[in-house]
Amino acid sequence: MSFRKIFTPHLGDPNCHTLEFYEKTGGYEGARKALRDWEPDALIDEVKASSLRGRGGAGFPTGVKWGFVPKQTDKLKYLAVNADESEPGTFKDRVLMERMPHQLIEGIIISCWAVGIHSAYIYIRGEYVHAYQRLVAACAEAYDKGILGSKVLGHDFHLDITVHRGAGAYICGEETGMLTSLEGERGQPKLKPPFPAIEGLFGCPTVVNNVETISNLPYIMEIGAEGYKKIGPESSPGPKLYCVSGHVEKPGTYELPMGVNLLELINDHCGGVWKGRKLKAVIPGGSSAHVLSADECDVAMDIESLAAAGSMLGSAGVIVMDDQTCMVNALLNVMKFYHHESCGQCTPCREGTGWLEKIVHRIAYGHGKLEDLDRIDTVCDRMVGKTICVLADAAAFPAWSFTQKFRDEFIHCIEHGGSPEVKRRHPDRIGGGLHV
Ligand SMILES: Cc1cc2nc3c(=O)[nH]c(=O)nc-3n(C[C@H](O)[C@H](O)[C@H](O)COP(=O)(O)O)c2cc1C
Ligand code: SF4
Incomplete structure (x- = not known):
């Protein structure tokens, strides 16, 4: 099958975020089809058959996750769309929310119909002001036209969406941290199990999915699971x-x-x-x-x-x-980030991210010792797999791979008074820095 772009063909149009434009280009047909032609259980099976996998980072199969939510329960069920997008180097969800907010809303309708959910939250990164404004405006348009509310697209199905702004913490992208933050508490991850599908927001079954994951659903409705599976590798298509x-x-x-x-x-x-x-x-x-x-x-x-x-x-x-990048300086940037963003609950993460930053800092600033490279290995080893969430692993992986794959460069910095990048940018500071 030839590849047809589903997100980006219309992005150049200045009105691509409006309902009028979205509907003119086939928007909300997928949601109409879902509500009209698909029983919820069959829809979950179709999403399973499409092999759609989460786009938020872990790549978990979306239909399988939906299948974990109990069918018979007297509790409310929720969808929490993860729009926190704070991983350095990542900005795809921002583009989707600013330019295609109705595609996200349509995906939310399809997901909620499949899982039997009547209340969805979009948890959006606080710094994404423009995307937030676009989402709020798109939801208002959708309510106004009967796409959301008491009779979604004229069907006997009610759905409300609340757009909630975070306050700029990376850890609120971790799903349990996000749910805790939505509940009004400090956004700190919780031990799993229980997983959110069983006990999530306000103690109720909750589906957590990324913005891009949800935005794929109208397309799956359009071309079917079989068509979708033909794009890219069979195990993770789309x-x-x-x-x-x-x-x-x-x-x-x-x-x-x-x-x-x-x-x-x-x-x-x-x-x-x-x-x-x-x-x-x-x-x-x-x-x-x-x-x-x-x-x-x-x-x-x-x-x-x-x-x-x-x-x-x-x-x-x-x-x-x-080829002119200083890998010691690049790693220092990454380590600063994880140290700053650790929520501090777990000792290996709170202390480990701090030690990693300090050790890489002193290598970069001309105080490094050769033993520091083994020390980085030891600190990483004591972090990975030993904490409530995987932020600790996320800090250890780059520390490990940078120092293993570019070891000669780290040794050169240790033996020649620090990072050439730091010397160029901050000649006055070389030889100073943090002492461990
Ligand atoms: C520290 C940390 C930060 C995360 N940040 C995000 C994020 O900003 N957006 C996101 O969708 N998932 C993020 N995740 C992954 C979520 O916990 C979760 O797996 C994801 O939202 C599930 O959606 P998906 O199955 O559609 O990918 C993060 C995980 C961790 C451990
Ligand atoms: S691993 Fe780090 S960020 Fe995750 S819960 Fe523990 S201290 Fe917080």
Whole structure:
């Protein structure tokens, strides 16, 4: 099957966010079809058959997740759409919400019909002011036209959507942290089980799905599970939004089939590495993914292929680094982020992220020792798999892979008084820095 873009063909139109434009281009037909022709259980089976997998990072099969929600329960059920999008290098959900808010609303209607939900929340990152305004305006239009509310699209089905703004914490993207924040508490992750599908928002069964995941559903309704499965690899099919940033000529959000080759993405779609330079490294799936060295980049951008290459698709935030990048300085940036964003509940994460930042900082600023490289390994080893959520793992993976794959560069910095990038930018600070 040839690849038809579902998110991006209309993005150039200044009115693509409006209801009028969306309906003119076939919008809400998928939701109409779902409500008219599909029994909820059959719809869940169809989504299972499509092999749609979550686009938020973990890649869990969406239909299977929906199937975990109890059918017979006297509790309310909720959908919480994860629009927190704080993983460094990731900006696809922002594009979807700013330009195609009605596609998200349509996906929400389809999901809620399938699972028997009458109340959905969109938890949006606080900094996304424009996307928030677009979503609120789109919901108001949808209520006004009877697309949301007491009779969705004229059917005997009621659905309300609440758009809720976060306050700019990365950890509120973790699903249990997000639900706790929605409940009005400090956004801290909880131990699982119980999983949200059984005990989520306000103690009730809750589906948590990413914005891009939900935005795929109208398309599945349109072409059916069989058609959808023919796009990209069978185990993780579908159209995919890749966010490409860093040292390329044309950074941006690119819609391509799942499984596009990473070098093709960089060279053919993004104009290649900028300024005629060579590729040094790529983080393929947001900053928590293991970095790939240039010779590892001939890889398909899908869940299985990247796992086999020792990294992950994650949020598909592709960060490209040219041959002039200082990997010590790049890792320092990543470590600062995770240390800052750790919620502090778990000792290995709270202390470990701090130690990683301090050790990489002193290497970058000219105080490093060769033993520091083993010390980074030890700290990472004591973080991975030992905490409530995987933020600790997300900090350890880049620390491990940067120092293993670019070890010579770290040793050079240790033996030659620090990072050349730091020397260039902050010559007055070299030799100072944090002492551990
Ligand atoms: C620290 C951390 C941050 C996360 N941030 C996000 C996020 O911003 N957006 C998102 O959709 N998922 C994020 N996730 C993944 C969610 O916990 C969850 O798996 C996802 O929203 C499920 O939706 P999906 O199945 O549609 O992918 C994060 C996970 C962790 C551990
Ligand atoms: S791993 Fe880190 S971010 Fe996650 S709950 Fe523990 S302290 Fe908080």
